[in-house]
Amino acid sequence: MPASRVCIAALLLACSQALVADEEVPDMEFLEYLGSWEGSEQDWPMFAAQPGTRNETDERIDPAPEGEESTEMNDEQ
Amino acid sequence: MNSKHLLAILALLASAATMADNGVDWESLNEEQQQVLRVFADSWAELDPERQRQLSVxxxxxxxxxDAERQGARQRFGNWRKLSDQQRDTIRRRYQEFQKLPPEDQRRIRENFRRFQEISPERRQMLRDRFRDLTPEQRQRLRDRLSDRQVRPAATRD
Structure with missing residues (x-):
């Protein structure tokens, strides 16, 4: 393979890796959000304030009140 | 997140806590943190200490x-941004209370939430409506039964 093609391929690879790296770097607001939690930020959806709160994807983020799901279990017994 | 990651984070938080008053020195960040924060390298010293702490953590x-965890975090952040300040404050307050619970209680609450999320939205709404129709006493009895069910495995129950 000609040296020029190798150089071009290497340059393209380096550029693509740089682009991927840039895409992976989160912005300041997001990093502050990640660092603002005492533990994992995965837990906060359990405590969303208002029942029925919906986001743009129509996914509910509010949790079940403690004990609520057991009515499901009662139906199946 | 495995125990090694958790220990690393705890160590980081401990060191960050001791430097809270003076902020976090750029040189004290590990290589991975500096890579993530590289765009802020030039302005790092001008950031206030609390912001430095949160960014480093x-x-x-x-x-x-x-990758999957990052995707989930981004999605949750997107939902977080849609919340009002009041909602965020309430969630923060509940979250802090949750952090004080014993690990077993935390695990139980997470599991209950996960199970609840797995059922259909319509079923969830029906359960909510049913729960709201209960009297406070009925709710408490339900919670007590649920706690008892967690303590005693099904095989040993009467």
Whole structure:
């Protein structure tokens, strides 16, 4: 393979890796959000304030009140 | 997140706590944190200490996440941004209370939430409506039965 093609391929690879790296770097607001939690930020959806709160994807983020799901279990017994 | 990652984060938080008054020195960040925070390198010294602390912890957590975890975190952040300040304050307050619970209680609450999320939205709404129709006493009895069910495995129950 000609040296020029190798150089071009290497340059393209380096550029693509740089682009991927840039895409992976989160912005300041997001990093502050990640660092603002005492533990994992995965837990906060359990405590969303208002029942029925919906986001743009129509996914509910509010949790079940403690004990609520057991009515499901009662139906199946 | 495995125990190694958790220990690393705890160590980071401990060191960050001791430097809270003076902020976080750029040189004290590990290589992965500096990589994540590289765009802020030039302005790092001008950031206030609390912001430095949060960014350093956030960068450490980000660097330890899998692709799936990162995707989940981004999605939750998107939902977080849609909340009002009042909602965020309420969630923060509840979250802090949750952190004080014993690990077993935390695990139980997470599991209950996960199970609830797995059922259909319509079923969830029906359960909510049913729960809201209960009297406070009935709710408490339900909670007590649920706690008892967690303590005693099904095989040993009467």
């Amino acid at each position: 956030g960068a450490e957590r980000w660097s330890q996440m899998s």
